[in-house]
Amino acid sequence: MKKRLIELIIEKAFKYSEEPVFKLVSGRMSNYYFNCKAVTLHPEGMYLIGNLIFELIKDLNVKGIGGLTLGADPVAYAVSYTSYLKDKPIETFVVRKSAKSHGTMQWIEGNIKEGDRVVIIDDVITTGKSTIEAINRAKEAGLNIVKVISLIDRQEGGRENIEALGYKVDALILRDEVMELYR
Numbered sequence: 001m002k003k004r005l006i007e008l009i010i011e012k013a014f015k016y017s018e019e020p021v022f023k024l025v026s027g028r029m030s031n032y033y034f035n036c037k038a039v040t041l042h043p044e045g046m047y048l049i050g051n052l053i054f055e056l057i058k059d060l061n062v063k064g065i066g067g068l069t070l071g072a073d074p075v076a077y078a079v080s081y082t083s084y085l086k087d088k089p090i091e092t093f094v095v096r097k098s099a100k101s102h103g104t105m106q107w108i109e110g111n112i113k114e115g116d117r118v119v120i121i122d123d124v125i126t127t128g129k130s131t132i133e134a135i136n137r138a139k140e141a142g143l144n145i146v147k148v149i150s151l152i153d154r155q156e157g158g159r160e161n162i163e164a165l166g167y168k169v170d171a172l173i174l175r176d177e178v179m180e181l182y183r
Helices: 002-012 043-057 073-085 129-138 158-163 173-183
Strands: 015-016 033-036 064-068 091-095 108-110 117-125 146-152 169-174
Touching: 002 043, 002 169, 002 173, 015 173, 033 173, 043 073, 043 091, 043 169, 064 073, 064 108, 064 129, 073 091, 073 117, 091 129, 108 146, 117 129, 117 158, 129 146, 129 158, 146 158, 146 173, 158 169, 169 173
Parallel strands: 064 091, 064 117, 117 146, 146 169
Antiparallel strands: 015 033, 091 108
């Protein structure tokens, strides 16, 4: 499943150039780019991601999985759906980029509450900034973060930045694994 997911990422989500032509969220230029939505929104991609991540967390006794919208959303949906099919339901939650401006004005949406054990998910970790933002919002809501998972780790310091906060980070796929198959 992992090998097929890497193939799908190369086919649909990965761009490479000898020159750094891709502008990242940080503003930095890079010679490669991952547009994971092309895989996380794809039926086979959802199937593979849901199963691979579910296998990583099925024994952690977590109530929810989620992260910063929009990158984390389809990943969390795939895992939640898979968890239900495997009789170990895990709720999805969404961390907003800004608080809801009406009603309850929440940062986090979903059926989770203070004290619940959760997994923070992200599609790609570069510097770790968006993952750390999700972690901070989850902590403010009183959630107990037991693991952080990224679909892809670009291996550019993000994992180390998150682990410096005391959270273990697992990545389904490393940039080096994609580059090895790509070449």
